[in-house]
Amino acid sequence: MISSVFDYIRNSQVWNSIFRHGIPRDRRTRVMAVMSNVFLHLHPVAVRKSGIRLSFTWCMGGLTFFLFLAEAITGVLLMFYYRPVPERAFMDIIALRSHVTLGLLREIHRWGAHAMIIAIWLHMMRVFLTGSYKPPREFNWGVGVILLVITMLLSFTGYLLPWDQLAIWAITVGSNMGKATPGFGMQGPLTDFVKIGGIPFVTPRSDAAFILLAGTSVGENALLRFYVLHCIALPLAAAVLIAIHFWRIRKDGGISGPM
Amino acid sequence: MTSLLLNTLAMAGKAPMESPAWDGFKNLVNALSVPEVSLPLIFFLVFIPMFVFYKWWTKPAVAALLGIVFCIFYFGSMLIDYDYLLIVTKADNVPITIMLVGVGVTLWVAFRRAAINDTALAQGKPLPVEGKDDKVLVWPDLVYTEMLCLILGSIILVVWSILLRAPLESPANPLGPPNPSKAPWYFLGLQEMLVYFDPWMAGVILPGMIVSGLIGMPYFDTNPKGNGYYTIKERPFAIFTWLLGFIILWVVLIIFGTFLRGPNWNFFGPYQYWDSHLSVPLTNINLSDYVWVFGLKQPLPDNPFVREMPGIIFVIFWVCVLPVILAKTIMRKMYNQMGMLRFAYMALHLVIMGMMPLKMVLRWVFTLKYFIYLPEFNLNL
Numbered sequence: 001m002i003s004s005v006f007d008y009i010r011n012s013q014v015w016n017s018i019f020r021h022g023i024p025r026d027r028r029t030r031v032m033a034v035m036s037n038v039f040l041h042l043h044p045v046a047v048r049k050s051g052i053r054l055s056f057t058w059c060m061g062g063l064t065f066f067l068f069l070a071e072a073i074t075g076v077l078l079m080f081y082y083r084p085v086p087e088r089a090f091m092d093i094i095a096l097r098s099h100v101t102l103g104l105l106r107e108i109h110r111w112g113a114h115a116m117i118i119a120i121w122l123h124m125m126r127v128f129l130t131g132s133y134k135p136p137r138e139f140n141w142g143v144g145v146i147l148l149v150i151t152m153l154l155s156f157t158g159y160l161l162p163w164d165q166l167a168i169w170a171i172t173v174g175s176n177m178g179k180a181t182p183g184f185g186m187q188g189p190l191t192d193f194v195k196i197g198g199i200p201f202v203t204p205r206s207d208a209a210f211i212l213l214a215g216t217s218v219g220e221n222a223l224l225r226f227y228v229l230h231c232i233a234l235p236l237a238a239a240v241l242i243a244i245h246f247w248r249i250r251k252d253g254g255i256s257g258p259m
Numbered sequence: 260m261t262s263l264l265l266n267t268l269a270m271a272g273k274a275p276m277e278s279p280a281w282d283g284f285k286n287l288v289n290a291l292s293v294p295e296v297s298l299p300l301i302f303f304l305v306f307i308p309m310f311v312f313y314k315w316w317t318k319p320a321v322a323a324l325l326g327i328v329f330c331i332f333y334f335g336s337m338l339i340d341y342d343y344l345l346i347v348t349k350a351d352n353v354p355i356t357i358m359l360v361g362v363g364v365t366l367w368v369a370f371r372r373a374a375i376n377d378t379a380l381a382q383g384k385p386l387p388v389e390g391k392d393d394k395v396l397v398w399p400d401l402v403y404t405e406m407l408c409l410i411l412g413s414i415i416l417v418v419w420s421i422l423l424r425a426p427l428e429s430p431a432n433p434l435g436p437p438n439p440s441k442a443p444w445y446f447l448g449l450q451e452m453l454v455y456f457d458p459w460m461a462g463v464i465l466p467g468m469i470v471s472g473l474i475g476m477p478y479f480d481t482n483p484k485g486n487g488y489y490t491i492k493e494r495p496f497a498i499f500t501w502l503l504g505f506i507i508l509w510v511v512l513i514i515f516g517t518f519l520r521g522p523n524w525n526f527f528g529p530y531q532y533w534d535s536h537l538s539v540p541l542t543n544i545n546l547s548d549y550v551w552v553f554g555l556k557q558p559l560p561d562n563p564f565v566r567e568m569p570g571i572i573f574v575i576f577w578v579c580v581l582p583v584i585l586a587k588t589i590m591r592k593m594y595n596q597m598g599m600l601r602f603a604y605m606a607l608h609l610v611i612m613g614m615m616p617l618k619m620v621l622r623w624v625f626t627l628k629y630f631i632y633l634p635e636f637n638l639n640l
C-alpha cells in the first residue's frame with residue numbers, strides 16, 4: 001500500500017521534473033544524484049577513500065560550514081527582534097529572552113559562534129598537519145586564512161551587539177589596539193611625524209580607532225557600524241570566499257592525498 | 260537546570276575547601292602556575308616530549324590514560340575549589356574547555372597517524388591508509404558521513420544551548436569598566452602579550468605577522484614531502500615551529516588570559532581568590548638603565564637615540580643580522596633550498612615570533628621592561 005503510494009509519487013511528472021534520475025541504487029544513478037544537484041555537485045563524483053575518513057579531515061571544514069549556515073539562519077531570525085541603537089539594544093535582548101517562544105535563538109547563535117571559531121582553528125590545524133597547503137593548494141590555504149580573519153571579525157563585531165557591560169568593554173579593549181597602530185593611531189609609534197605642512201594628519205577624530213568606531217569611544221555609532229558589518233558586509237564576504245574555497249578544493253584535485 | 264548543576268557542584272566544592280587536606284596540593288599548583296614556572300614546564304615537560312616520544316604516547320592505551328589523568332585534574336578540581344569552579348563554569352568560558360578537549364583529541368589523532376605513517380616510511384612500506392589509491396562514490400559514502408556530522412552537530416549545538424543560557428550582564432555603562440576588562444576569549448593570547456609588549460606590538464604587529472606568515476607559508480615552505488598525509492619525521496621543523504606558535508603562544512596563552520588573569524590583569528593561581536585589592540609592585544627595568552646606569556655607572560644620556568642605542572643595536576641585530584647568521588650556519592641547507600627571498604620572508608616571521616619567548620624569559624629572569632624605550636615617539640619595544 002505505502003510502497004505503491006511512493007511508487008506513484010516517484011513516477012509522477014512533478015517528481016521527475018525535480019529529480020532527473022532514479023533512486024540512487026546503482027553506479028549510474030548515484031553519479032547522477034551528485035551531478036544533477038546544485039549543492040551536491042560541489043563534490044566530485046568520486047573521492048579518495050582515505051581522504052573522507054573521519055580520522056583524516058575530522059570533518060572540521062564541514063562543521064565550520066555547517067556552523068556558518070546555522071549562524072546565518074539564527075542570525076536572520078535574531079534580526080527580527082533587535083534594533084541596533086543603545087536605547088533599545090539591551091532591552092531587545094531581554095525581551096528576546098522572555099517573550100519569544102522556544103527562545104533558543106540567541107543561545108544557538110552565541111554558542112554556534114564560539115564553536116565555529118574552535119572548528120575553524122582545528123580545521124586549519126588539520127590542513128597544516130597533513131601538509132595540504134602545499135602545491136597545488138597554496139592559494140586555497142590563503143583563501144582559508146582570509147576566511148579565518150573574517151570569522152574572527154564576525155565574532156568580534158557580534159560581541160558588541162547585546163550592549164551589556166561585557167560587550168562594550170571587550171570591544172573597548174580590542175579597539176584600543178587601533179589607537180596604537182604605528183603611524184595611524186593617536187598613541188601609535190611615529191604618528192607624530194605624520195604631518196602635512198605642519199598640520200597633523202592623524203587626530204583623535206581621524207585615527208585608526210576612530211575609523212573602526214566612528215567615534216572616540218564605543219558609542220552609538222560604533223554599535224551601528226558593527227551591526228552593519230556583522231549582519232551584511234562580513235557574512236557576504238565570507239559567503240563569497242567560502243564559494244571560492246569549495247570550488248578550489250575541487251579544482252585542486254579534491255581532498256589531498258600522497259602524490 | 261544549569262544553576263541546579265552549579266549549585267550542587269558549588270556545595271560540593273565549598274565543603275572540601277574548608278578541609279585543609281587539599282591546601283598543600285592547592286598551594287603547590289598555585290605556585291607552579293605562575294607563568295615563569297608553568298610555561299617552561301609546559302614547554303619542556305609536555306611540548307618537547309610530545310615530539311620525542313610520539314610513537315609511544317599516541318598508543319591508544321597510553322593516550323587514554325593521559326586523557327583520564329587530565330580529566331581528573333581538570334574536572335576534579337571543580338570539586339575541591341570554589342574559585343576554580345566559578346571561573347571554569349562561567350558560561351563564556353565553557354567554549355575554552357571544549358577547545359582544550361578538541362585540541363587534545365585532534366592532536367592525538369594527528370600524532371597517532373603520523374606515528375603509524377612514519378613507521379611505515381622507515382620500513383619502506385606504503386602508507387597504510389593514505390597510500391591506497393582507491394576511490395569511492397560521493398553518493399553514498401561522503402554524503403552520508405556529511406549528513407551524520409550535520410545531525411550530530413545540530414544535536415550537540417541544541418543541547419548545549421538548552422543547558423547553558425547565553426550570558427547577559429548589566430546594561431552597558433560607558434563610565435564603569437569592569438575589572439578586569441577582557442577582550443573576547445579568542446583574542447586573549449594577544450591581550451596576554453600586552454604584559455610583555457606595548458599595544459602596537461601585541462595588538463597590531465603580532466596579529467598582522469600571524470596573518471602574513473600564515474598566508475606566506477605555502478610559498479616559503481619548499482619541502483615537497485609530507486603533502487597529503489600525516490607525518491612528523493618528514494617535516495619536523497615546520498611542524499615544531501607551527502605547533503609552538505599555535506599550541507604554546509596561542510592556545511596556552513588564551514588559557515592564561517581567561518583562567519589565570521584577574522583584576523588589574525594580575526596573575527592568580529587556579530585555586531586562588533581574585534582579590535581586586537592585590538597590588539603587585541612593578542619593578543621592571545629598561546635595557547638602557549641596565550647598560551648606562553648599572554653597567555657603565557653613569558647617568559642616562561640626554562639624547563634619546565644615544566640613550567637607547569644598546570636596544571636599537573640589539574633589535575637591528577635580532578631582526579636583520581640573526582637571519583643572515585642562521586642562513587650561514589644551522590639553516591644553511593634550508594637557505595640553499597629556499598633561495599633568498601623566501602628565506603628572508605620566513606626568517607623575518609621566525610625572529611619576530613622568537614621575540615615573544617625571548618622577551619618573556621628576559622622579563623622573568625632580569626625583570627626587563629623594554630629593549631627600546633622611546634616615549635618621545637611612543638616607540639617602546
Ligand code: HEM
Pocket residue numbers: 057059060061062064065068120123124127132133137140141142143144145147148151242245249254255256
Ligand atoms: C569559513 C571557513 C572555512 C570553511 C567553511 C572551510 C571548509 C572546508 C571544507 C569543507 C574542506 C574540505 C575538507 C575538510 O573538511 O577538511 C576544506 C578544505 C581545505 N581548507 Fe577550508 N574551510 C574554512 C577555512 C579554512 C582555513 C582557515 C584554512 C587555512 C588557513 C583552510 C584551508 C583549507 C585547505 C588548504 C583545504 C584543502 C585541504 C585538502 O585538500 O586536504 N580553510 N575547507
